[in-house]
Amino acid sequence: MPQSKTDAQRKTKAGDGAAAKQKQLEGFTQQAEPVLTTGEGLVVNDNHNSLRAGARGPTVLSDFLLLEKLARFDHERIPERVVNARGAGAHGYFELSKSLGQSTSADFLQEPGLRTPVFVRFSNFAGERGSADTVRDLRGFAVKFYTREGNFDLVGASFPIFFIQDAMKFPDLVHALKPEPHHGMPQASSAHDTFWDFVSLMPETTHALLWLMSDRALPRSLRMMDGFGVHTYRLVNAHGTVHYAKFHWKPKLGRHALCAEEARRIAGQDPDFLRRDLWEAIGRNQFPEWELGVQLVEESRAQSLGFDLLDPTKLIPEELVPVQPVGKLVLNRNPDNFFAETEQVAFHPGHVVPGIDITPDPLLQGRLFAYGDAQIGRLGGPNHQELPINRPLCAVHNLHRDGRHRFTVPRGAVNYEPSTLATGAEFRVDGGQQGFQGQADALQGETVRRRSESFDDHFSQATLFWNSQSAAEKEHIVCAFQHELAKVESKAVRQRVVDNLAHVDAKLARKVGEPLAIEAPDAKAAAGRAGFRAARGKLPMEASPSLSIDAPQGHAITSRRVAVLAAPGVEIGALKIIQQALHDAGAVTKVVASALGVVSTSSGQQLPVDCCFATTSSVLFDAVLVPGGAAHVQALLKSGSAVHFILEAYRHCKPICLIGPAADLLRPVGLDLASTPPSGVLVGSGDPATRVPMAQEFIAAIARHRHWVRPQWEAVPA
Numbered sequence: 001m002p003q004s005k006t007d008a009q010r011k012t013k014a015g016d017g018a019a020a021k022q023k024q025l026e027g028f029t030q031q032a033e034p035v036l037t038t039g040e041g042l043v044v045n046d047n048h049n050s051l052r053a054g055a056r057g058p059t060v061l062s063d064f065l066l067l068e069k070l071a072r073f074d075h076e077r078i079p080e081r082v083v084n085a086r087g088a089g090a091h092g093y094f095e096l097s098k099s100l101g102q103s104t105s106a107d108f109l110q111e112p113g114l115r116t117p118v119f120v121r122f123s124n125f126a127g128e129r130g131s132a133d134t135v136r137d138l139r140g141f142a143v144k145f146y147t148r149e150g151n152f153d154l155v156g157a158s159f160p161i162f163f164i165q166d167a168m169k170f171p172d173l174v175h176a177l178k179p180e181p182h183h184g185m186p187q188a189s190s191a192h193d194t195f196w197d198f199v200s201l202m203p204e205t206t207h208a209l210l211w212l213m214s215d216r217a218l219p220r221s222l223r224m225m226d227g228f229g230v231h232t233y234r235l236v237n238a239h240g241t242v243h244y245a246k247f248h249w250k251p252k253l254g255r256h257a258l259c260a261e262e263a264r265r266i267a268g269q270d271p272d273f274l275r276r277d278l279w280e281a282i283g284r285n286q287f288p289e290w291e292l293g294v295q296l297v298e299e300s301r302a303q304s305l306g307f308d309l310l311d312p313t314k315l316i317p318e319e320l321v322p323v324q325p326v327g328k329l330v331l332n333r334n335p336d337n338f339f340a341e342t343e344q345v346a347f348h349p350g351h352v353v354p355g356i357d358i359t360p361d362p363l364l365q366g367r368l369f370a371y372g373d374a375q376i377g378r379l380g381g382p383n384h385q386e387l388p389i390n391r392p393l394c395a396v397h398n399l400h401r402d403g404r405h406r407f408t409v410p411r412g413a414v415n416y417e418p419s420t421l422a423t424g425a426e427f428r429v430d431g432g433q434q435g436f437q438g439q440a441d442a443l444q445g446e447t448v449r450r451r452s453e454s455f456d457d458h459f460s461q462a463t464l465f466w467n468s469q470s471a472a473e474k475e476h477i478v479c480a481f482q483h484e485l486a487k488v489e490s491k492a493v494r495q496r497v498v499d500n501l502a503h504v505d506a507k508l509a510r511k512v513g514e515p516l517a518i519e520a521p522d523a524k525a526a527a528g529r530a531g532f533r534a535a536r537g538k539l540p541m542e543a544s545p546s547l548s549i550d551a552p553q554g555h556a557i558t559s560r561r562v563a564v565l566a567a568p569g570v571e572i573g574a575l576k577i578i579q580q581a582l583h584d585a586g587a588v589t590k591v592v593a594s595a596l597g598v599v600s601t602s603s604g605q606q607l608p609v610d611c612c613f614a615t616t617s618s619v620l621f622d623a624v625l626v627p628g629g630a631a632h633v634q635a636l637l638k639s640g641s642a643v644h645f646i647l648e649a650y651r652h653c654k655p656i657c658l659i660g661p662a663a664d665l666l667r668p669v670g671l672d673l674a675s676t677p678p679s680g681v682l683v684g685s686g687d688p689a690t691r692v693p694m695a696q697e698f699i700a701a702i703a704r705h706r707h708w709v710r711p712q713w714e715a716v717p718a
């Protein structure tokens, strides 16, 4: 087929802008119809009764309507993904703000303003499809760009690094992490013996373990979570110049975490917390956004960074190589059908476009096999690329044929290349500009089963991460290690973990070990173990501030959930002003009371109730507001649920705004709130002159997210 025609066809079919994928999907969308038919289109006249021999007799085999219905139902399930099984997806677009033409020939990265449709799937790494959202875990962040040159999949995660260096260890890592095979427990949790046994014998996991025990593993929202391409990729420009590249997704709403205890409670209260949060935000038109950034390293500089860019357990500190913003990702449409789209979407790190290339990173190399192979099993054959959600927008001309569930109907006799019979002209591959050209690598040496010595440093970046955390974040990491290891029954395994931690930071190891009934950390014992290779590299800095997420980030409070506790006699003067200010700032308020319906206010009005204590909890909110009103506060004080609600919010370091006598609700904490309220606790008189400034102070406290330094929080009963 002549080249110019291919080019024109490919580009026009792709269309310009974000709506192109939606338009393509609409061609496959099933609308609701008033009449029920079978799969063959036969109109059904009774969908309640099977065909039987007499009203009380057995069902007859000739009831093909029943047989079809049961058979279709029996086959509704497909295997879940072996990892990253639990997920949530959304449609949107990527808009380029700055051309990357200097570094890559990728078409979608050339023209500022160009919008490329995307489908994004977030996932939990460890848990099964029905597991809870908020467990401590690495999150998947997979983006499918439907570009004019074919699909580009950036199959990344919420950490910039991974646990292991070589794909050979992936099945072992996953076996150790997943429920133990003899009894199938625990679900979606790393807090068990096999995981810590494995990682304690694999010191290369240490850096990722620090991330896993940190606040990064407990995102408040998928919309408040970083994403990373993790591996180093190669960008190649039109002249063949190569840059190494790391991809970063930075959320517009800032990076925020749940506290560990809260995350565990949410898992019971609302196992779908993160999925619901994404769905509802898009439903309210509060579209989640991320900035795409790249770190570019010239080929010649790669050797001088002090660590190996091909080692996926290493990140490039942002202070060393700045992240350049190049565009934004906006998610603006929920899927129409969870199965057809979110479940059937098939990502693959080998789906690249000209100008973006893979590297010899040994983890990435293994992934190039695993994903395609996994989809064939999971989606039932090689034609999953033709499923509506997976179809590229540009034209596809290939000679792949047949296989299960073939959708398209290739015409003619020609299913080979080279050929001339189809069009009279020669059909051939494009060896020129348009065709994908993998970067030429100068290979050397013999094949070896051995890692490069440049992969030996397992600890210095773990130390860098530790050094970069705030005091509160460090405290959280220590507690997380203690919590996980306290569930490990083998004392020897617990000991090995803290011995390894001694190579990250002596104080960290000592503190983790304190409540675990083990010997003092022994760095020498760790160093003597098989597999331990610690050629500690010299890092260019002591700490990398961008690794901490505990700095005031000054982000909007869009979509933050604020509970308003109310009982009969509530005064709504201050409430109305503060509530309006919260709404103007994009927050969502919910009135919580002892029963659904309405609450009578002190002025005789009716305040509609959104949820009741029986079905909600403080852990589902970002902040709490309690208006004034003597009778209302007395009623709340008599309600264990109400008192627990407010105390729990205090314990979890959330912003709390108390008007007038509502301050009594925090009395059990034993602080003098009037003279020195703790950070994030606002106590107002209710005086009309103070309402507006109070509202603004409350908004600022919510924007700060959590107020980790809370006196007496431990005194609050858990």
Ligand code: HDD
Binding pocket: 081, 082, 083, 084, 087, 121, 122, 123, 139, 140, 141, 142, 155, 156, 157, 161, 162, 166, 167, 170, 229, 230, 231, 312, 345, 346, 347, 363, 364, 366, 367, 370, 371, 374, 375
């Ligand atoms: Fe993987 C799924 C991310 C290493 C093998 N992986 C999967 C998903 C994400 C990642 C986000 C879910 C995609 C979706 O939403 O459908 N995986 C990563 C990252 C890794 C990584 C960031 C390290 C940098 N993965 C990795 C290795 C292997 C796999 C080393 C095997 C050699 N991953 C798979 C898989 C999955 C998968 C088994 C499960 C189902 C699927 O691919 O489609 O093939």
